[in-house]
Amino acid sequence: MTVPHCKRVLVVVHTLTFGQRLKEVYCLLERDIRVQVIFTVVPHAFSSGVSRHLERLGITALDWDEARHAEFDLALAAGSRGLHELHAPVVRISHGAGHIKPLTDTSVLEPGEPRWPGMLNPRHLVHEGRVVPTAIAYAHRRDLEELGNSCPKALPFAHVVGDPCVDRITAARPHREHFRRSLGLEPGQGLVVVNSTWGTTSSFGRLVSLLPQLLGQSLVDRYRLALLIHPNVFAGHGDRQVRAWLASCSERGIAIVPPEADWQPLLVAADWIIGDHGSLTAYGSLTEATLLLTQDPEREVAPSSPAALLATVAPVLSPTHPLDVQLEYAAGRRRPDQYRAVAASLSSVPGEFHRRMRSLIYRLLQLGEPALPPDADPLAAPPPLKRWVDSPRAEEWS
Structure with a gap:
């Protein structure tokens, strides 16, 4: 590599929607010469068109099979599939407005098990008894109360960062x-x-x-x-x-x-x-x-x-x-x-997503934050x- 000794951050993209949300996170890192941002596309029922979209953004994605066997300093994801296979601490973010849809595949549930939605569902956070993400980013303090009921073992990894949208x-x-x-x-x-x-x-x-x-x-x-x-x-x-x-x-x-x-x-x-x-x-x-x-x-x-x-x-x-x-x-x-x-x-912390998210990421990377406000370009016309x-x-x- 021309630029040596970079922290390697893997952006794990499952779908176009997840990729759009993750852009709010990796844009906080990519201008830092101490950090190399790498992308991969996870096989998914709705991953069609994702690689093509990344290419239009000037991004060459690493093959998923290669990504899941390589080591990284951090991984960013807005979905749960395949995260337990990664060799990196994982930051899991939400991809929508709160946690709307209860679990749709009820065949995997035990009798009487609730259909917890989104990132409140233990099946999206825990694999073989282990909480997979190192950090789980929520938009509202209310989410932590609900997480305490749905998956209490994930509470120590939860952070309230707000919502970029x-x-x-x-x-x-x-x-x-x-x-x-x-x-x-x-x-x-x-x-x-x-x-x-x-x-x-x-x-x-x-x-x-x-x-x-x-x-x-x-x-x-x-x-x-x-x-x-x-x-x-x-x-x-x-x-x-x-x-x-x-x-x-x-x-x-x-x-x-x-x-x-x-x-x-x-x-x-x-x-x-x-x-x-x-x-x-x-x-x-x-x-x-x-x-x-x-x-x-x-x-x-x-x-x-x-x-x-x-x-x-x-x-x-x-x-x-x-x-x-x-x-x-x-x-x-x-x-x-x-x-x-x-x-x-x-969001219980409106206006604070990019600041809180960047602080969380740099803390996990064990790097000092840039002495500048977070990069968050305004909406384009x-x-x-x-x-x-x-x-x-x-x-x-x-």
Whole structure:
């Protein structure tokens, strides 16, 4: 190596979503000449497209088989698969807004074992009786209380660092009008952002009932619409198939946001956010948008999650009434503090993620932190929506 004696940090990427979240962490390290950041892609049901995305970012990934046999000073991961095979201390971070979805594979559970969600589930933290991560980064102090119930042996490894999306979206709110102009919105024109998580109970899984409302003539004439579909949908079904299913939307001028694009500026710019129980709908509580749910998510979410809290305060769409009427009614009825409790549940230390995360990493690396504030570039202005209608790729904006 040209630069010797570097601390070697492995970034373990399972899916595109996990990789996007991990960027908030490895960006804190990569400018430090004392640190060499190395990437690997773990075989996963939704890893399609990850290597290609990393290549567009100028990253050459180390083969997973080689990575799991090599030694590193630290590993960063937003998923649990394969971490027990690594020869490195592991920092495990969350990849969404709290811990929303209870464990879906109930076949692995013992009789009476709870379906703990996300990083509260011992099956995502413990392997053969050993807690795998050296450090587990949580967004909220409430998470530690729940971890004490679900996996008490992991408590000594838990740290509250906050949520990077909370911090970025909050910091970008003063730039809302700039983002709207960048998207090509005319003065007074409404932006409706429709988002979907993945899985059979998601909005996309019920697309047949939602499409007629989105394609209504009065809606596409009066509003600009953008669809934010979870990257796992594209990875699972294939990019071409998903775009074929949504061809009628593109033909009517609805923007299909590519899975590798940064979704945060669209939430900041939106007047309405329509979504399911996924993270993006919960993050919408930080913005000026009016939120509407596509269905009641009670059975699909953990009862203490931000998504469950949002379901108690956000109106639910009716498939039998015009969408534009429901949008205007919900906006007219919205209270200034309607989503305050949801927003507060996303992070107990807002504005502190990058500082706390960097301190944790450098402590584990046994290095002194740089004598500069953490690198956390502000959200970039999005491209015009028309680009995602005419040529729906985001290679240059990722």
